[in-house]
Amino acid sequence: MSCFGCVPSGRKEAKRSKIEDSARIRPNPRLSAESSSASSRGGRSSVSNGKKKESGTGGRKSGTAQCFNFRDMAIASRNFRDLIGEGGFGKVYKGRLDSGEVVAIKQLNRDGLQGNQEFIVEVLMLSLLHHSNLVNLLGYCAEGDQRLLVYEYMQMGSLEDHLFDLQPDQEPLGWNTRIKIAIGAARGLEYLHDKADPPVIYRDLKSANILLDKDFNPKLSDFGLAKLGPVGDNTHVSTRVMGTYGYCAPEYAMSGKLTLKSDIYSFGVVMLELISGRKAIDSSRKAGEQNLIAWARPFFRDRRKFSHLADPLLQGCYPVRCLHHAIAVTAMCLQEQPNFRPIMGDVVAALEYLASQPYTSETNSGKRSPPSTKQAVGTFSRDSSRKGSSL
Numbered sequence: 001m002s003c004f005g006c007v008p009s010g011r012k013e014a015k016r017s018k019i020e021d022s023a024r025i026r027p028n029p030r031l032s033a034e035s036s037s038a039s040s041r042g043g044r045s046s047v048s049n050g051k052k053k054e055s056g057t058g059g060r061k062s063g064t065a066q067c068f069n070f071r072d073m074a075i076a077s078r079n080f081r082d083l084i085g086e087g088g089f090g091k092v093y094k095g096r097l098d099s100g101e102v103v104a105i106k107q108l109n110r111d112g113l114q115g116n117q118e119f120i121v122e123v124l125m126l127s128l129l130h131h132s133n134l135v136n137l138l139g140y141c142a143e144g145d146q147r148l149l150v151y152e153y154m155q156m157g158s159l160e161d162h163l164f165d166l167q168p169d170q171e172p173l174g175w176n177t178r179i180k181i182a183i184g185a186a187r188g189l190e191y192l193h194d195k196a197d198p199p200v201i202y203r204d205l206k207s208a209n210i211l212l213d214k215d216f217n218p219k220l221s222d223f224g225l226a227k228l229g230p231v232g233d234n235t236h237v238s239t240r241v242m243g244t245y246g247y248c249a250p251e252y253a254m255s256g257k258l259t260l261k262s263d264i265y266s267f268g269v270v271m272l273e274l275i276s277g278r279k280a281i282d283s284s285r286k287a288g289e290q291n292l293i294a295w296a297r298p299f300f301r302d303r304r305k306f307s308h309l310a311d312p313l314l315q316g317c318y319p320v321r322c323l324h325h326a327i328a329v330t331a332m333c334l335q336e337q338p339n340f341r342p343i344m345g346d347v348v349a350a351l352e353y354l355a356s357q358p359y360t361s362e363t364n365s366g367k368r369s370p371p372s373t374k375q376a377v378g379t380f381s382r383d384s385s386r387k388g389s390s391l
Contacts, residue, residue, distance in 0.1 A: 065127045066139035070146050072098075077105050085157070087208065089118070089224060094153065103138060104154065108147035118224030119147045125223040129196055133188030135211055135221040154219065156212035159270075163207060164279055172313035175359045177216050178274045179326070183351045184218035185210050189267060190344040192226075193260045199229035201237065201258055205266035206247045206280070207273050229260055246280030246292070251338055261338035267347065268333025272296055275326060277311030293334060300331040322354045 074080065076095035085092035090109035096102050108119055119142070126137035141148040156162070159181060162173050173181075185205070192200040203225040210218045225242050237258045249265035252258050269280050272292055278285075280292045289295045299305045306327050310318060329350050335341045342350075 065123060065137050066150075068139050068141045068148070068150065070141055070143040070148075073105055073107075073141050073146075073148050073150075076103065076150075080105075080107065087222065089149075089222065095150075097138075097150075101138075102153040104151045106149045106151065110145060116147060119149070121226060122149060122222070122224045125200065125226050129192070129200065131188060131191040131195075132217075133184045133191070133219055135219045151221070154211035154221075155214040156216060158208050159210040159212060159218065159274075160207040160279075162212070163273055163277055166313075172277070172311070173216075173274075175314060175318035175322075176355075179322075179351065179355050179358075180216060181210065181212070181218045182271060182274055182326075183348065183355055185220060185270065186267065186344060186348045186351055188218070188220040189263055190348050193229070193263065193344045198231050199260060201227045201229045201260060202263050202266075203227055203258065204243050204247075205263055205270060206244050207270055208244075210270070227258060244280075249338065250336060259338060260344075261341045264333050264341040264344065264347070265335075265338070267344075268330050268341075269293065271326065271330040271333060272309075275311065275323070275330065276309050277313055297334075300327065303327075317359060319357055319359050322357050322359075325350070326354055 073095070076097055077093040078095070080091075080093050082094040083091055084094045084104065090107045093105045093107065094102065095105045108116075119140075123137070123140050126134065135154070136152040137149065138152060139150040141150075162170075166172060189202060189205070192202055202220065202223070204222055205220070209220060209222045211221050212218055227237055230237055243252075243266075247266045247269045249262040252262045269292070272278075273280060276292065276296070278289075278292050278295075282290055282292070296309060299309050303324060306324055307320075309327060310316075310323060329342075329347060332340070332342050333347065
C-alpha cells in the first residue's frame with residue numbers, strides 16, 4: 001500500500017533499489033592501535049572492510065580511508081587557520097590535500113563531549129557504509145593524542161546555516177529545495193535502516209548534521225553516536241541517552257531504549273524545521289513557542305490551520321496540497337508511540353511523490369481545494385503500524 005491515497009500503487013517498490021551486497025559492520029579493536037602505529041611512522045595506511053562497493057548508492061569507489069600523520073593535517077589546513085564550523089566533536093577547518101582536493105578537517109576537542117570511542121565509531125561506520133547521501137570520509141589521523149577526521153568539503157555548509165538566523169543578503173531556501181533536502185536525508189536514513197546489515201541507528205539526526213554541496217544535495221554527517229540496531233528477536237538497544245535536546249524521541253529520552261523509530265522521530269523534527277523555518281528549541285521566542293514540537297502539535301489537528309506552520313520566508317510560494325501532505329508525513333513521524341511512526345521506506349516514497357509536484361508560479365492559480373489530509377494520515381498510519389510492528 002502506498003503512503004498516500006494519491007500515490008500510484010507500486011511507486012515505492014519501483015524507486016527503492018535493492019542492494020545485494022550490504023556492508024556488514026564488525027567492530028575492529030585494532031583500529032586505534034593500527035592508526036596510532038601508522039601515524040607514528042609518518043606514513044599512510046588504509047583501513048578497508050574488504051567488501052565491494054554497494055551497487056546503486058552513488059557512493060565512493062573504494063571502501064578505504066587514508067591514515068594521515070599530524071604534519072599532513074597541519075600543512076593541509078595552514079596550521080588550522082580557516083575555521084568553518086564547530087560542534088560537539090570539536091572544530092572543523094577547511095584544508096587542501098597534496099592532490100589539490102579541498103577537504104574539511106575535523107579536530108577532536110580533547111576536553112569536549114565526544115572522545116576516542118566516538119572517533120573510532122565514526123571511522124568504522126564511514127569506512128564500511130557508502131551512499132550518496134552519507135558524507136564521504138577520506139581519511140583520519142590518530143597520532144599521539146591528536147584525533148582528526150578528513151571529509152569531502154561540502155560547499156554550502158549545513159542545513160541550519162540556510163534555515164535559521166539568515167543574513168540580510170542571504171536568500172531563504174525555496175520550497176522545492178527544502179523537499180530535495182528532505183528526500184536526500186530520508187534516503188540516507190533508509191540506507192542505514194534497511195540496506196545496511198546489521199541496520200544502523202544514526203541517533204544524532206539534526207539540521208546541523210545535514211551538510212549540503214554546491215547544488216544543495218544533502219549528506220548525513222557526524223556518525224560518532226551511531227549504534228548498531230536490534231537484530232533477531234531483540235526489539236531495542238539499551239544505551240546511555242545521547243543526542244541533541246529537541247530532536248530525541250520521547251521514549252528514548254525517558255528509558256534509553258533505542259530503536260530505528262527513534263531516528264524517525266528525529267527526522268520528523270527536521271521536517272518540521274524545513275516546513276516552518278523554526279529551530280527545534282529556540283529560547284529567544286516567547287513562552288509557548290520555544291519548543292517547536294509543542295508549538296506545532298495543535299496545528300496538526302486542524303488542516304485549516306496548516307498554513308500557520310509554513311515558514312513566512314516562503315511568502316506563500318509552495319504548493320498548498322504538497323504542504324498539507326508534507327505536514328501529514330511530519331505528524332506521523334512525530335507520533336508519541338514509536339510503533340505508529342512510519343518506516344523510512346514509506347517516508348521516502350511519500351517525499352518522492354511531493355517532489356514530483358514541484359512549485360511553479362502557476363501552482364496555486366487553480367481554484368481546486370486541497371484534498372483532506374485526514375485520509376492521507378490514516379492510510380499512512382495503518383500502513384506504517386503494520387510494517388513497523390516487528391521492531
